[in-house]
Amino acid sequence: xxxxxxxxxxxxVQHRGPDTVLRLAGDWIACRxxxxxxxxxxxxxxEAGNGTLRIDCAQLGQWDCGLVVFLRxxxxxxxxxxxxxxxxxxxxxxxxxxxxxxAAATSATHGSRKVAHKSIAVRAGENVLRxxxxxxLATALVGESALRAPVALAGRxxxxxxxxxxxxGEAGFGxxxxxxxxxxxxxxxxxxxxxxxxxxxxxxxxxxxxVGIAMVREMAAVMTAIVMAGRxxxxxxxxxxxxxxxxEIDALKTFGIPPFDFLVLPRVLALVTMMPLxxxxxxxxxxxxxxxxxxxxxxxxxxxxxxxxxxAVAGRQFAIGLVKSLAFGALVALAGCHIGLRAGRSAAExxxxxxxxxxxxxxxxxxxxxxxxxxxxAMGI
Amino acid sequence: xxxxxxxxxxxxxRNLTVAFGTNVVQRDLSFEVRAHSIxxxxxxxxxxxxxxLKAMIGLLSPATGTVLVDGEDYEAAGERRxxxxxxxxxxxxxxxxxxxxxxxxENVALPLQMFTLFDASSIRALVDLKLALVGLxxxxxxxxxxxxxxxxxxxxxxxxxxxxxDIPFFDEPSxxxxxxxxxxxxxxxxxxSSGLGATVVIVTHELPSLFxxxxxxxxxxxxxxxxxxxxxxxxxxDGCGDPTVRAFMERGRRATDAARGTGx
Ligand SMILES: Nc1ncnc2c1ncn2[C@@H]1O[C@H](COP(=O)(O)OP(=O)(O)OP(=O)(O)O)[C@@H](O)[C@H]1O
Ligand SMILES: [Mg+2]
Numbered sequence: 001x002x003x004x005x006x007x008x009x010x011x012x013v014q015h016r017g018p019d020t021v022l023r024l025a026g027d028w029i030a031c032r033x034x035x036x037x038x039x040x041x042x043x044x045x046x047e048a049g050n051g052t053l054r055i056d057c058a059q060l061g062q063w064d065c066g067l068v069v070f071l072r073x074x075x076x077x078x079x080x081x082x083x084x085x086x087x088x089x090x091x092x093x094x095x096x097x098x099x100x101x102x103a104a105a106t107s108a109t110h111g112s113r114k115v116a117h118k119s120i121a122v123r124a125g126e127n128v129l130r131x132x133x134x135x136x137l138a139t140a141l142v143g144e145s146a147l148r149a150p151v152a153l154a155g156r157x158x159x160x161x162x163x164x165x166x167x168x169g170e171a172g173f174g175x176x177x178x179x180x181x182x183x184x185x186x187x188x189x190x191x192x193x194x195x196x197x198x199x200x201x202x203x204x205x206x207x208x209x210x211v212g213i214a215m216v217r218e219m220a221a222v223m224t225a226i227v228m229a230g231r232x233x234x235x236x237x238x239x240x241x242x243x244x245x246x247x248e249i250d251a252l253k254t255f256g257i258p259p260f261d262f263l264v265l266p267r268v269l270a271l272v273t274m275m276p277l278x279x280x281x282x283x284x285x286x287x288x289x290x291x292x293x294x295x296x297x298x299x300x301x302x303x304x305x306x307x308x309x310x311x312a313v314a315g316r317q318f319a320i321g322l323v324k325s326l327a328f329g330a331l332v333a334l335a336g337c338h339i340g341l342r343a344g345r346s347a348a349e350x351x352x353x354x355x356x357x358x359x360x361x362x363x364x365x366x367x368x369x370x371x372x373x374x375x376x377x378a379m380g381i
Numbered sequence: 382x383x384x385x386x387x388x389x390x391x392x393x394x395r396n397l398t399v400a401f402g403t404n405v406v407q408r409d410l411s412f413e414v415r416a417h418s419i420x421x422x423x424x425x426x427x428x429x430x431x432x433x434l435k436a437m438i439g440l441l442s443p444a445t446g447t448v449l450v451d452g453e454d455y456e457a458a459g460e461r462r463x464x465x466x467x468x469x470x471x472x473x474x475x476x477x478x479x480x481x482x483x484x485x486x487e488n489v490a491l492p493l494q495m496f497t498l499f500d501a502s503s504i505r506a507l508v509d510l511k512l513a514l515v516g517l518x519x520x521x522x523x524x525x526x527x528x529x530x531x532x533x534x535x536x537x538x539x540x541x542x543x544x545x546x547d548i549p550f551f552d553e554p555s556x557x558x559x560x561x562x563x564x565x566x567x568x569x570x571x572x573x574s575s576g577l578g579a580t581v582v583i584v585t586h587e588l589p590s591l592f593x594x595x596x597x598x599x600x601x602x603x604x605x606x607x608x609x610x611x612x613x614x615x616x617x618x619d620g621c622g623d624p625t626v627r628a629f630m631e632r633g634r635r636a637t638d639a640a641r642g643t644g645x
Contacts, residue, residue, distance in 0.1 A: 158495055239482075247478035250440050254472040255492045255544075256464035 007061055009033050009070075013047045020048040022074070025059035030066030041073035045081060053078060054087040068098045075099065134342075141338050144260060145268050145330070158261040159269075167270035171232045175278060178231065182223045183215070183282035187289030190214050195297045204298040208308035211290030216317040220282040222369050225328035228275065229361025233336035236267050237357030240340025241350040249341070264337040268330055275329030276322050283321065316381060324372055328365050335360040389416045391548060391580045392437065397446035399429065399436045405444070406432045408606050412599050419574050419581040421591055421598030421614055423629065428603030430584045431475050431552055437582065438472055438550055439463060450548075468496065471546030475553050475584075477537035479525040485512070485536045486521035492543045511539040514569055516562065531558045538566070542573075549573065551583045555590060563587060567594050588632060592618065600626050 006027040014021045022044060027033055045053070055071070071091065078084040088096055118126075151157045194207040240263055243249050249259050287309065294305055336357040343353040390413035397410040406429035414420045422430045435441040437448055439455050448455045450466050458466060479488050489508045493499060499507070512518045515535040525533055538554055551570070555563035567590050573579040574594075585591060591598075591614040600610035600617065602625060610617055610626045618630040 160494075243481070246481060247474050247476055248480050250435075250474065251472070251478040251480065251540075253440060254438055254467060254470060254474075255495070256467045257492075257495055258464070 006033055009036070009066070011044065011070075013044055015049075018051045020051060020053050021056050022048065022053055023056045023059070024067070025061070027061040028063040028067035028070065030064055030069070033066065035066055036070045036073070038073050038077075041070060042077050045074055045077040045084065048084065050083045052085045052087050054089075055091050057090045057092065060092070063092070063095065065098075068095055068102075071095065071099055072102055137342070138334070138338055141264070141334055142330075145265065145334065148261065148265060149269065153269075157265060158257050159265045160262075163262075163266040164269050167266055168274050171228065171270050172274040172277065175228060175231055175274075176281070178227055179224050179278050179282050180285045182227055183220055183286035184289040186219050186223055187211060187215055187286035187291075188293045190219070190286075191290040191293035192297065195294060199298065205300055205304060205308050207290070207294045207298060208305045209312040211287065211294065212309045212313040213317060215286040215290065216283055216313050216321050218321075218369070218373075220286050221279050221321045221324040221328060222365060223286075224275065224278045224282045224325065225332060225365040226362055228271065228278070228329070229332045229335075229365060230358050232271065233332040233361035234354040234358040236333065236336030237340040237343070238350050238354040240337055241343035241353040244341065244343055245345040245347070245350065247345075259341065264334070264341070267337055268333040271329040271333040272326055273329075275325045275332075279321055279325035283318075320372075320376060320381070324369065327368060327372075331364045331368060332361045335364055390414060391416045391451055392582070393449040393452075394437065395447050395449070397433070397436060397448065398444045399432050399441060400444040401432075405606055407601055407608075410446070410599070410601075410608050412608070412611060414580060414582060415597060416580050417574060417578055418597045419570065419583060419595045421595035422582065422584045422601065423586075423591065423598055423614065424601035425603050425625075425629070426586075428601045429606070430601060433601065434550055434552055434582065434584060438470055439467065468544065469547040471541040471544060471549040473534075473538050473541040473549070473551045473554055475556075477525075477533045479533060479537055479540065481525050483524075484521065485517065485523050485525065485528070485539075488525070488536065489521075489540045489543050492540070496544060507543075511542050512536070514542065515539045516565065531562070534558065535562075535566075545577070546579065548580050548582065551581065551585075553584055553586065555585065555587050563590065566590075570594055588614075588630070600629070 006029060007025070009024070009026040009028045011025070012023045014023060053074075060067075071088070075086055078086050088099070091099075148157055190211045191207055194210040195204060198204050198206050198210075240249075243263075249263075252259050252262055291302075291305060291309070294300070295302055339353050339357045339360060343349045392414040394410055394412050398408040399406050410433065422433060424430050432441065436443045439448070442456060447457075450469070453462075453466065455463065455466060479485070480491070483491065486508050489511050490504050493504045493507060497504075508521065509518060512521055515538050517532060517535050517539060520528060520532060520536065525536065528536060534554065534557060538551070541549055541551070554570070555566050558566065570581055570583065571594050574581050583590075583595065585595075595614050598612065598614055598617070599608050600623075601607075602609040609623050610621050612621075614630070617626055621627060621630070
């Protein structure tokens with residue numbers, strides 16, 4: 001196609017005896033002179049009435065698919081309105097052949113189905129049902145891991161130790177910096193708030209108790225789990241969802257390798273081992289942060305702070321924190337894997353899976369923590 | 382192999398209907414795959430060949446109907462039994478589906494590590510052999526993302542052969558390969574069947590392969606969602622009256638000519 005000035009496409013319908021002539025003129029170049037609308041084609045055919053519609057291309061200039069798409073709409077409309085025959089002998093040979101190809105293609109796509117529009121009530125109901133099903137599936141996954149984990153540890157499942165080690169390394173070492181930053185800052189903040197409040201009563205030394213108990217019992221476990229939900233839970237979901245899309249999971253199944261053993265268990269084992277370690281590390285950094293801020297803002301000696309801290313943080317607090325971090329590790333890994341395995345097979349689904357895994361992980365961690373707090377309160381520990 | 386054995390059917394499909402939701406892809410298929418045959422699943426693009434293959438492998442539960450493997454109902458078997466049955470299969474899916482986080486060598490090695498007691502050096506030797514069979518011995522250390530499309534397909538073929546399957550399923554093994562490589566693959570598949578006694582189920586559009594290696598088959602029609610012909614591709618080419626089948630076997634020449642004829 002040369003770049004010279006183009007004439008806008010024109011078409012006129014003329015009646016000549018029993019026949020009608022559709023006269024095409026001008027240049028029909030889709031991206032330069034536009035594409036005619038279906039309404040144009042409909043009007044043209046309706047104007048033509050019954051009989052034979054002969055297409056005359058004597059004054060047709062340049063053309064490309066912009067012409068073919070118009071001819072196709074005219075043809076389809078004429079087919080729908082019975083009694084019209086199209087005589088396209090004058091249409092350029094190449095355009096006619098393209099048109100013939102579209103005829104073959106349309107007849108092959110017969111099974112198109114309409115998606116029914118659903119009312120809000122129906123959609124809400126469906127969502128509730130789906131949520132119920134999700135909970136059921138997630139529970140099944142928790143049960144399955146409880147049952148399969150001992151088998152895997154005994155080395156009889158299709159879980160490879162190398163996978164567990166590699167995943168544990170990625171989850172653990174990779175997270176050291178961000179876990180330190182988060183927990184250190186939380187320790188600082190706790191000490192700061194405590195210092196401001198307690199100083200008014202001349203009880204500044206209790207900052208040590210506040211930082212110690214809050215970090216060890218609650219904050220270190222929760223903060224670390226939230227960091228891991230964002231960092232690792234989302235990654236697990238995205239990885240597994242991508243494998244789903246590539247049919248890699250199907251390939252595992254065809255070899256008789258259960259995806260649960262091969263993909264889910266190593267991730268659960270990796271996080272369940274790394275989360276308590278990261279928790280202890282997060283505790284250490286958080287307490288250090290609280291200590292630094294406490295000493296800097298209050299008029300107490302370093303040894304007094306440390307003695308107070310030591311008395312406040314009993315072994316029991318660590319036990320509670322460790323149990324929590326174990327549970328959080330399992331939860332984050334299971335949420336990521338479950339959502340990844342349930343994802344669809346497209347790139348958009350991968351993004352959606354990663355997002356929901358992070359959201360589910362964070363909400364789950366906080367909800368589980370509330371449950372733990374209620375239980376420990378009730379038990380009086 | 383004895384005469385009786387060669388008449389045995391290894392796979393039997395009875396009244397199989399496969400569907401995605403309400404969209405029925407193929408309905409009421411019934412056929413048998415004889416032992417040691419190379420069975421072709423033919424048909425136009427989008428007619429449901431891959432879907433039927435998935436149902437035969439057990440990746441997709443059929444809407445109705447049963448698939449018998451050596452006389453055993455696949456769906457009715459328990460999960461544990463199903464895994465055992467699957468171990469006789471080797472599957473090359475249309476997209477290859479290599480495990481993308483492992484090298485090509487590890488892809489082929491994984492099934493061997495999982496299901497055999499070979500030591501590391503035997504596994505290496507076997508992996509090298511399988512990769513050499515498909516002409517990829519130099520690519521063992523590469524990641525799947527570093528391979529070309531045809532190489533990926535061949536690597537996936539090597540993986541499908543890792544456990545020396547009795548019943549390999551190949552979905553378009555030679556699509557996207559040059560004529561020489563695809564000829565070599567034909568030889569390989571023939572060797573699997575006649576030399577190693579495997580029963581091969583293959584989806585392919587390559588007419589030369591179909592005529593050269595397949596001795597039985599089924600032709601699926603996308604428009605009606607049914608099987609419209611049964612038999613060896615060669616005999617379908619020479620003796621089938623159905624116009625769709627004829628057009629397929631003659632590379633659509635007639636159909637296109639006919640369309641041109643009516644268009645002008
Ligand atoms: N996951 C899916 N969900 C919904 N529909 C699907 C899905 N996979 C395939 N289909 C539909 O099923 C039909 C058959 O698809 P299939 O992949 O089996 O075709 P095919 O015969 O293998 O085609 P080709 O030769 O192009 O590989 C198609 O119409 C397709 O749209
Ligand atoms: Mg296919």
